[in-house]
Amino acid sequence: MNLIRTTSENIDFTNLVKSLDQDLAIKNGDKNDFFVQFNKIDLIQHVVVAYDSEQAIACGAIKEYDKETMEVKRMFVLPHMRSKGIAALVLNNLEKWAKELGYKRCILETGEKMKEAIALYKKCNYIRIENYEPYKDVIESRCFEKKLK
Template sequence: MIKILKTDSSNIDFQNLVKQLDAYLEKIDGDETAFYSQYNKIDKLKHVVVAFEDTVPVACGAIKELDPSRMEVKRMYTVIEARGKGIASQVLSELEKWASEMGYKACVLETGKRQPDAIALYEKAGYKQIPNYGQYIGVENSVCYQKSLP
């Protein structure tokens, strides 16, 4: 059974999952890791979701305000052993619901072209590709998405 916890970035389970995410991304992105890392600090995230399978933390994600109408989805990760079970979709859905409850009109995100599973997740969830925004403009490996919220 999957349990979803809404918390913030002080949550130790979230911090441990992000360490695993960073190690995973370092393998994928190699020399580009330092560029992305500067935009992925977690010390001040107020809206974090951690998913537990029974009592084991297996997935996480967060949102932070990009502008007054949009939240940016950050730090999405599912441990390898828990992939393919729909847990990431549950985390993403919870983040979107939270953003909507706070009055935001859309969620945006950036992911890497070398992450086909992440791209598939976001497209399946209804995200549409948009031009790269902010610090991702002109970054060859980045692909950006947006989804309108109810």
């Protein structure tokens, strides 16, 4: 497997995000329209794409939330490649990149129904925090943080 650092202009990233959005539309149901507004990918400068034999199989991104914080966005692994540790590798690479850029922590939001995602973040030492803006009053949201060391 090969991980590359790129931007949101990468066509493989764009295609993986389309699959992610289809998956989320099913899982989020009628709440999906609310979340779509926070998942725009244009202008994201920090994207990681994982490849297996030239095929893009997973992705994730980070974008600045504030001067000390990067927000993890658009984490996705193709369904047939799940449960192989790929998401953790992508997330670890994103955290490393954020640290290289001088950020002190990563935060993220996921939905209460995203049991696999929540398990991944806990396994990768993220701790649950109070929902941050724009998810402050969103009952279905679960927010997490990890201090970068």
